[in-house]
Amino acid sequence: MVSFNHNAPSPWEIPGVQTRQRRSRLIDFVRVRGFASLDDLVRELGVSESTIRRDLDALEEQGTAKRTHGGVLYAGSHARLPEFDERQPAHWAAKRAIAAAAAERIDDGETVLLDGGTTTYEVARLLVGRSIQVVTNSLPVANLFASESRADLVLLGGYVSPRTGVCLGPYANELLGRLHVTTTVLSAAGITAEGLYNAHLLLAETEQAMLRAAGQVFVVADSSKFGRKSLTFVSGLDSIDLLVSDTGLSTEWRQQIAAAGVDLVVVEPAPNEPLDGNHDSHRDDHSKPSRERHT
Amino acid sequence: MVSFNHNAPSPWEIPGVQTRQRRSRLIDFVRVRGFASLDDLVRELGVSESTIRRDLDALEEQGTAKRTHGGVLYAGSHARLPEFDERQPAHWAAKRAIAAAAAERIDDGETVLLDGGTTTYEVARLLVGRSIQVVTNSLPVANLFASESRADLVLLGGYVSPRTGVCLGPYANELLGRLHVTTTVLSAAGITAEGLYNAHLLLAETEQAMLRAAGQVFVVADSSKFGRKSLTFVSGLDSIDLLVSDTGLSTEWRQQIAAAGVDLVVVEPAPNEPLDGNHDSHRDDHSKPSRERHT
DNA sequence: GCCCGAGCGAACGAAAACGATCATTTCTGG
DNA sequence: CCAGAAATGATCGTTTTCGTTCGCTCGGGC
Structure with missing residues (x-):
């Protein structure tokens, strides 16, 4: 029995059981993937886009998730070393x-x-x-x-x-x-x-x-x-x-x-540093960057 | 056709030095934050939105980053324990x-x-x-x-x-x-x-x-x-x-x-479980959670 | 039965993000 | 020095996404 009908401004909107469960599933999903699009969540949870948006609003306000245009990020405790x-x-x-x-x-x-x-x-x-x-x-x-x-x-x-x-x-x-x-x-x-x-x-x-x-x-x-x-x-x-x-x-x-x-x-700092860990096709030294010859 | 190699994707357009450096900075930025919006990257790198989009396309093709509507996700080796x-x-x-x-x-x-x-x-x-x-x-x-x-x-x-x-x-x-x-x-x-x-x-x-x-x-x-x-x-x-x-x-x-x-x-698993660890955001005003988007 | 609130889904105008195009600048190589 | 390619930034029409509003259904309490 949820006691409602406070005349005072209720500090916490208590969502229903179903809503809470769905939101719990939602944040589980987001936590695992790190990011999820609206479509992903609609597919995963089987509810309408509007409902997802409402959930996202609630979770963002709660601080658990962070909305971005097009999806959600997991915001729970990201360990960042200064x-x-x-x-x-x-x-x-x-x-x-x-x-x-x-x-x-x-x-x-x-x-x-x-x-x-x-x-x-x-x-x-x-x-x-x-x-x-x-x-x-x-x-x-x-x-x-x-x-x-x-x-x-x-x-x-x-x-x-x-x-x-x-x-x-x-x-x-x-x-x-x-x-x-x-x-x-x-x-x-x-x-x-x-x-x-x-x-x-x-x-x-x-x-x-x-x-x-x-x-x-x-x-x-x-x-x-x-x-x-x-x-x-x-x-x-x-x-x-x-x-x-x-x-x-x-x-x-x-x-x-x-x-x-x-x-x-x-x-040499800048020049011939491969972009990321991926060492791609060109392994040769391009100190003299020979582009494709033009006619 | 002349190039009959079976390299289906084009044999890696070699970007110039500056471009490479910028993209390196970009993925550094994304790696640290996990996610970055287009605006974030424009501000950080000081180039136009178009350039960022092009960089993102290239990096996504390379597999280093993953685009989402509105931003980028880091796609590099995320330590995920099975x-x-x-x-x-x-x-x-x-x-x-x-x-x-x-x-x-x-x-x-x-x-x-x-x-x-x-x-x-x-x-x-x-x-x-x-x-x-x-x-x-x-x-x-x-x-x-x-x-x-x-x-x-x-x-x-x-x-x-x-x-x-x-x-x-x-x-x-x-x-x-x-x-x-x-x-x-x-x-x-x-x-x-x-x-x-x-x-x-x-x-x-x-x-x-x-x-x-x-x-x-x-x-x-x-x-x-x-x-x-x-x-x-x-x-x-x-x-x-x-x-x-x-x-x-x-x-x-x-x-x-x-x-x-x-x-x-x-x-009890579902019902009265506080969704996440944050119990602190008690607000007495439940108006629209207007999230500010400062341009 | 009736009321009422909570929650959901759909629709619509507004805002944003996107991709494509094009002019300009910068860089490179002959 | 010149020509061509590469890279950039701006513009524009299109697509996607957002926030709001409205109607509907489901349940519990009176």
Whole structure:
């Protein structure tokens, strides 16, 4: 028995049972697909377009779904890590190119240890679909491989940093102490002649453990990181086997890196970067973009 | 015709450098947001609507994005775990109601250990925004809390099962041995008079460790789980403090649960289930939900 | 029986999004 | 330097979608 007939302005329109069930089904549908068009929902729920619209209005007001012209988006708890939202396009082009160069140097069958950080994340994206073993302390990276059947995934545990989504703390370090990987891909907040710096005290310890666990160490860092220190010292340059950066790196730095005995790979940010993970037909170098010859 | 190649679609028009960069930025934008309207993209990229449409056509053909009327969806590798995609609407209504009842019985400030599983995931969703400490071995659950500043998150490490996204293995168990939580919320693949069963051998061990780490144990399981065994035995009913299920549970089972000394909460699936976790939008004006569309 | 509210479906004008076309600018290559 | 191709931005007619309104049915309470 629903008690109605309030003279006060009722705070909550209580829908009937059927309506509620339908809306529940609707949001289930949207949640699974991420997006659904009006037609999809009409077909799925077997009611008229008007009813769907009304449901959508209600659900949007409730905050569960977000309407768009032509459909609905699921709005329930989207985990967004701030660090990954701040995109500086220029840097991203560099990060991408750097990531591509690093990913190329990882062979199938390897065990790769991936650090947190956006550049490392790009490396991870390029490794999705490859037959490798992945060890990481980064939640976003883990998500990339979680549903991958071709790759094995080992996640380091511990306290999860809300800002960056990486696992920190003694547990992660302890687990790392018992692992050995062929390659570690590390990021850095700053690089000087003395070595790598990072912004998080606990993360520095974890990264030191990562260095100890690795057969070889790749460091990916765009040129803006050079000459900058950060909160804590992580490691000297001598621990690094390969450093990948972009062409913004000055000659002085290149010499300094070489002097430290570190292999250096410098990539061009913009030009010959394949659009996305899809390496399509043209695999050849089109530094001289030979278009179709015209008569 | 001259070109007699069997490449049905045209051999990839190679776009210029600028176009490629812009499209790269575009898909970055879409990837981060999951969805973007035409207007969003015009504003973000600073080009005309026509250009955006052309880019979208190209990207859709490439398979990177999926157009919808009014915007774009990211179509790249979305980490979807199979288990969470199988939607059985009836069961989901029950899972949801069960989850709500379990979440109600967790107080702010508690340390909660959350198992993997879809019902547990629903519990986790309802806990987002609360001031609690969360410990979990489930990647999907961890994602819910990763960007939450109000909740502390501890992730158990180990080998990640591709199908369910939970961390397994000795490392997870070992870490659990050193933790103590106020409440453990556990799921089960089957429940008999003897106790809980689960479908994964390693997971059973992890869950046993979870039981040992807990002050009190909640088990969430819809009525279809009762009377079913699964691969491995996890624990007897005596380890459980509270069992939450739905009204589909037969009287015999209710008696049996009670006889085992387990508190039982039975919830009605469809009727009085608050649709989603958001209880906050109490408005006293139910006029048209005029959603603003600022051009 | 009668009233009344809730919910649904259909219809219609308004607003938007779409695709196609075309003129202009930019880039490339000879 | 010139020519042609590529890319862009604007316009326009068409299609889709949106929001509103109206009539209808179903149930419960009086």
